[in-house]
Amino acid sequence: MIKYKSREEVELLREAAQVVSRTLGKVAEAIEVGVTTLELDAIAESYIRSQNAEPGFLGLYDFPNTLCVSINDEVVHGYPRNEPIKDGDIVSIDCGAILNGYYGDHAYTFAVGNVSEEKLKLLKVTQECLEIGIAQTKVGNRLGDIGFHIQKHAEAHGYGVVRELVGHGIGKTMHEEPQVPNYGRRGRGKKIKEGLTIAIEPMINLGTKKIKYLEDNWTIATLDGMASAHFEHDVAVVDGMPEKLSTFEYVEKALAKKK
Template identity: 40%
Template sequence: MITLKSAREIEAMRESGEVLANVHQQLRGFIKPGITSWDIEMFVRKIIKDHGAIAAQMGFEGYKYATCVSVNSEICHGFPRKEVLKNGDLIKVDMCVEYKGAMSDSCWAYAVGEVTPEIQHLMDVTKKSMYLGIEQAQVGNRIGDIGHAIQTYVESEGLSVVRDFVGHGIGPSIHEEPNIPHFGEAGRGMRLREGMLITIEPMVNIGTWKMKMDPNGWTAYTRDGKWSCQYEHTLAITKNGPLLLTSQGVEGTY
């Protein structure tokens, strides 16, 4: 069931999103060659706790960690671990924060040191595709408009969009209806309504969009071993356009 959020609920989720955005801002200066994704996990846990918030992913469907840290060919849901990150690695840090009962969800990609031009292109295209999808998150548009904008741009740049994982509704639970695919046809799917809270989180691959699962049951990899990138915002559908809730320093609508 899709629930439309009140102005009070959206404001609460904006406060949660500010906490989450602050974590990502601090990670920019923390991530460098020589650290581990377990160091990132501990760093994130402390910041969330210091803000009086809760790392909402811990315990969700049995997941044990505050973060998903996916490295290089890992598409998503990578476990934090003690392998050292090297110069040129690409990591994606995905997390959910609960603050005063309100939820937010965001993923950002980080270059570890200096990445190759090919990986920088992957990062740039993925981030731009997310914002092109956000532009379509307007009252009266359809869900397919979001996915079509993302897919068309990504494929024009010679990359591919993952099909197996999608955006979603959010609040007060981490995952709610509707699903928000990052591919599809314009003019198709449910109409977007004022008060809907959704995530837009394209996962973009250098090679095939197809994936394979790790035996751990959580982590997804690209089937061909080529690298993957992801960016994600939580946003509200408002009469004035999409309102980003996980973007510190961005005021008003997109």
């Protein structure tokens, strides 16, 4: 059952989402060639706790860390390791936080060092897919409209859209109804109503849409070994229109300072 949120609940969700946005900003400040993803994980956990919040992923479904870190051909759910990030890697950082009983869930894929034009285009198109999906999240549309337009944009560039992993409702639990696929048919699915709060998260592959689980039983990677990108925002329907609860502002400011 979908749990539609009051204005007060939307604001609480926004506060949780903004903790995650600022955390990703801290990650953006630190991420570079030679840094390990375990170091990034420690930075994220420390910052979240400094905000009187709790890491949303740590212990969820027995996940062992604060961040999900997925590199190059890894799609999602990779965990931090004591291995340095290499020049040319793309690194998906997915982060969650709990504040005042509500969850924030937010992701950004970073280009580290000298990244190929092929990968950079994948990141650009995947982020465009996210914005396109958000724009469809309004009263009068259906959930299928979100996935349809994401899929259309990704496939127009020859990319694969992951089917097995989807966006989701968000609130007092990380994963609520409804599921929000990144593919679908226009005009299908549940009607979008006032107070809907969802995490939209396109997972777009440079090659095949097919995926595989790695031996660690967490990390999901592309079947063909080609790169994958992942961007995510928390979104609420307010006055009939989509409103982002999370922001890439802190990430973009941190990255701009490095140029």
